[in-house]
Amino acid sequence: xxxxxxxxxxxxxxxxxxxxxxxxxxxxxxxxxxxxxxxxxxxxxxxxxxxxxxxxxxxxxxxxxxxxxxxxxxxxxxxxxxxxxxxxxxxxxxxxxxxxxxxxxxxxxxxxxxxxxxxxxxxxxxxxxxxxxxxxxxxxxxxxxxxxxxxxxxxxxxxxxxxxxxxxxxxxxxxxxxxxxxxxxxxxxxxxxxxxxxxxxxxxxxxxxxxxxxxxxxxxxxxxxxxxxxxxxxxxxxxxxxxxxxxxxxxxxxxxxxxxxxxxxxxxxxxxxxxxxx
Numbered sequence: 001x002x003x004x005x006x007x008x009x010x011x012x013x014x015x016x017x018x019x020x021x022x023x024x025x026x027x028x029x030x031x032x033x034x035x036x037x038x039x040x041x042x043x044x045x046x047x048x049x050x051x052x053x054x055x056x057x058x059x060x061x062x063x064x065x066x067x068x069x070x071x072x073x074x075x076x077x078x079x080x081x082x083x084x085x086x087x088x089x090x091x092x093x094x095x096x097x098x099x100x101x102x103x104x105x106x107x108x109x110x111x112x113x114x115x116x117x118x119x120x121x122x123x124x125x126x127x128x129x130x131x132x133x134x135x136x137x138x139x140x141x142x143x144x145x146x147x148x149x150x151x152x153x154x155x156x157x158x159x160x161x162x163x164x165x166x167x168x169x170x171x172x173x174x175x176x177x178x179x180x181x182x183x184x185x186x187x188x189x190x191x192x193x194x195x196x197x198x199x200x201x202x203x204x205x206x207x208x209x210x211x212x213x214x215x216x217x218x219x220x221x222x223x224x225x226x227x228x229x230x231x232x233x234x235x236x237x238x239x240x241x242x243x244x245x246x247x248x249x250x251x252x253x254x255x256x257x258x259x260x261x262x263x264x265x266x267x268x269x270x271x272x273x274x275x276x277x278x
Contacts, residue, residue, distance in 0.1 A: 020049035025060030055216035088258035133164030174224035
């Protein structure tokens, strides 16, 4: 299976080069920890390609804007897409790219095209079905992993559910999400390091959501919740903790340990590093 990624280098003149890696998405954040000089050499070593990956195929991307000194990236997998290691990874990236503005592309490759002044519709896959992840019970083996592919959904001050986040994030389901969760197994309190979340307040007709990855049409979610107020918290999962009335309590993160694990991952490879620390 390919882990496709686009890379864009914006020259100081304003022009840009588009590059493609068929296996570069996994570990893209770790590769960028090498800093601007090494990252540019790696990207330009791929050769120029004119294929903009769409919302379904693009699993990671990075844009290096030399004139404005902006690094724009996202990844579906890797330390930056996990709750335990995301702050450490971004901290190390900002150290490696000192003087640069390091940003996350929550709308995936569409954000890169928007940055370039290009139409994001080129990478959209409109009209496809929403692929809903299964609802996970409290004893599901996925939740025993250090960083499961899962999203927490809290409803009002009482409901707490966990949904597999290996398909579309639950926010894309709109009001159908509430129908799907009716009668689903409750968790009481979610204490796992999930990578996305949704809080639904039926009384106020308000929904808030966050993600550590990228979500196609991330800024268009109000269209999926007509008549509701939709708050996009980006990666600020603390907002979910604040409004969830104790239903979402992720495990605390040891900053120094997380930094050490990300450094180890950069040296040895991501999956080997997290396996040895689990």
